[in-house]
Amino acid sequence: MYKKYLLAILTALAIFQVHAAPFHSQQTAANENPLFMESTLPLHYPRFDLIKNSDFAPAFAKGMAEELQEVEIIANNPEKATFENTIVALEKSGALLTHVSAIFFNLNSANTNPQIQKLMRELAPKIAAHKDTIFFNSKLFARIETLYNARNTLGIDAQAKRVLWRYYQDFVRAGARLSIADKAKLKALNEEIVSLQTDFVQKNLNEVTASSVYVDRREDLAGLSDAEIDAAAMQAKADGHPDKWVIHLQNTTNQAVLAKLIHHSIRQKIMDASLRRSSHGGDNDTRINVITLAKKRAEYAKLLGYPSFAAYSLADQTAGSVDVVNKMLGQLAPLAIAKARSEAAEMQAIIDEEKGGFQLSAADWAFYAEKVRKKRYDFDESQLKPYFELNHVLLDGVFFAAHKLYGITLQERHDLPVYEPTVRVFDVFDKDGSRLAILIIDMYARSNKKGGAWEAEYNAQNGLRGTQPVIAIHLNIPKVAPGQPTLLTHDEVRTAFHEFGHALHSMFSHIKYPRIASTNVPRDFVEYPSQINEMWASWPEVLQNYAHHYQTNAPIPKDLLEKIEAANKFNQGYATTESIGANVIDQAWHQITATEISAVDDVLTFEAAALQKAGVDFAPVPPRYRSTYFSHIFGGDLYNYAAGYYSYFWSEVLDADSVKWFKAHGGLKRENGDYFRAQVLSRGDSADPLLLFRNFTGSYPDIGPLLQRRGL
Secondary structure, eight states, rough: OOOHHHHHHHTTTOOOOOOOOOOOOOOOHHHHHHGGGGSSGGOOOOOOTTTOHHHHHHHHHHHHHHHHHHHHHHOOOOOOOOIIIIIIIHHOOOOOHHHHHHHHHHHHHHSHHHHHHHHHHHHHHHHHHHHHHHHOOOOHHHHHHHHHTTGSSSOOOOOHHHHHHHHHHHHHTTTTTTOOOHHHHHHHHHHHHHHHHHHHHHHHHHHHHHEEEESSSSGGBBBBBBHHHHHHHHHHTTTTOOEEEEOOOOOSSSOGGGTTTOOHHHHHHHHHHTTTTTSSSSTOOOOOHHHHHHHHHHHHHTTTTTTHHHHHHHHTSSSOSSHHHHHHHHHHHHHHHHHHHHHHHHHHHHHHHHTTOOOHHHHHHHHHHHHHHHHSSOOOHHHGGGGGGGHHHIIIIIIHHHHHOOOOEEEEEOOOOOOOOOOOEEEEEETTSEEEEEEEEEEOOOOTOOOOOOEEEEEEOOOTTTTTEEEEEEEOOOOOOTTOOOOOOOOHHHHHHHHHHHHHHHHHOOOGGGGSSOOSSSSHHHTTHHHHHGGGGGGEEEEEHHHHTTTTEEEEEHHHHHHHHHHTTTHHHHHHHHHHHHHHHHHHHHHHHHHHHHHHHHHHHHHHHHHHTTTOOTTTTTSSSSSGHHHHHHHSSSOOTTTTTTHHHHHHHHHHHHHHHHHHHSSSSSSHHHHHIIIIITTSSOOOOOHHHHHHHSSOOHHHHHHTTTOO
């Protein structure tokens, strides 16, 4: 998941995020900027129908000016600092900037255009400088520090103490204690970092189109269905190549089509294009961005007194330290690579039996994994897709499970504006029938949309204002030809449940102070609720409700369900190894010191050495992301996982433990959902996340269930 707008653009710099009081709720003149007023649509749903590209720059300028004015009033208040006149006042400041930031950064990820990208490049350093102005306000920090030092005598409740602690940590980690000279250095670093990140993201987006693989003959796509081949032709025509077929690359190294394509040469061409993204010269090459970002982040951490950026970043996460993360990866790596090598040997045996005459490569893995799956379990992915029609998955799967667990219902509406015609909008009603949230669902891939999947908030739950969430979930499912059904892979089904898990975290937030509400939790805890929600995708009662054949409506056969269950641990050596590879790359770039980074002059050489040192340099299983297209850690317009990609494993440890709890307590039951909602989903960051986890499960995390789940 990718997180919130201001935290996103400013990445792992412990950025102060504002959720504020109403700005202008009155009607404005017809020619006035629509961003200057709060939307009068339900739950202040964005006016996508009125907002123009040209509205953003003046709205940002006005929003930043208003916030600075509000902060100056708080900092220079002649009255003694109190929780209300300092912390609560800060929580209520910056309303316009929060409003415009949410819309702009979310659209930049979901539906960008050249004007938005240009403004993004211009805004990134300005917003970094704006936030530094707040963090470096010595009078403001003095008030916060005074309150923090007296926190046990203020007579405030636990939630207020938590938000006070968060503000104090935010300011200290952003450099509030530094000398004037070091603050100037940090400010310059911040502006450089966000500019480099923004540039990285835009190069990656452009490279998706530039690296597309065009095919001259229909027969070269043998293995794909007629509908998939027709969709490839339709896309090529839209790209200006009416006599060709095109495969657009997904953001990960592995590409879904590789599991189906029969011709080795075409598979190899696609994998080569994927692996060389943004590393072969030209305007979209990101290698300089990578090295420079690693250097600047190391310098940033050193200024704040940390040996590396990873040490700085992890100090604010539930993992707590580099040693803890390294230990977890060290436990997983040898088990995963051994499993992957045994899987590879089984596939090579099939290649040899078929007299293929080549050694298994990364391009071949998915194709031959399907052959092994079919041989061992007598089924392959192609048997599943007819039962995973998109609308059934959403309405009868994702929404059905949520209703059973939490009592919520969702009702589609068609009267609210959307930014793209395929986007859908749903009202979400709580178990008592009251409106809980509005959910935007954006499922299809587009050339102007970020790769991957994520959740975003246009309006967050805010107890001070009494506002309710307007949230969005995004996937990147290839668009099919007109008249054809959208049939999902098993992985896409899980992803839909995953992102809805993030949405539940946002929807169920019930916190007074927005700084600690919703998904404003440590990065290595934010994936926990979403990964738990994945369990319901394969829960028998849920699966039987949504997995119906798109043509006959026949339920998925029982024997196929049994085969799915038996195959759950299949190919986990590959899946775990590719993820560990990405984690190793992330930690290598961010555990390096400011001195050590000066000796690095080649990105791919550094990456290869890191993988070899960790023992996961196995060519048939490349890392899930290579450095040059690893937007999680080097991007800037999505919540940044620099030194934090381990969060997915970390959260899966929590998830696997929690699945045990659900199973032990009867599974898909309202009382279980209500308990999870009360103990975790509604709590935001109002208490230590591991304490929330322990309160829910009754114990601290154990890696054992994860190893069992993955067959390791």
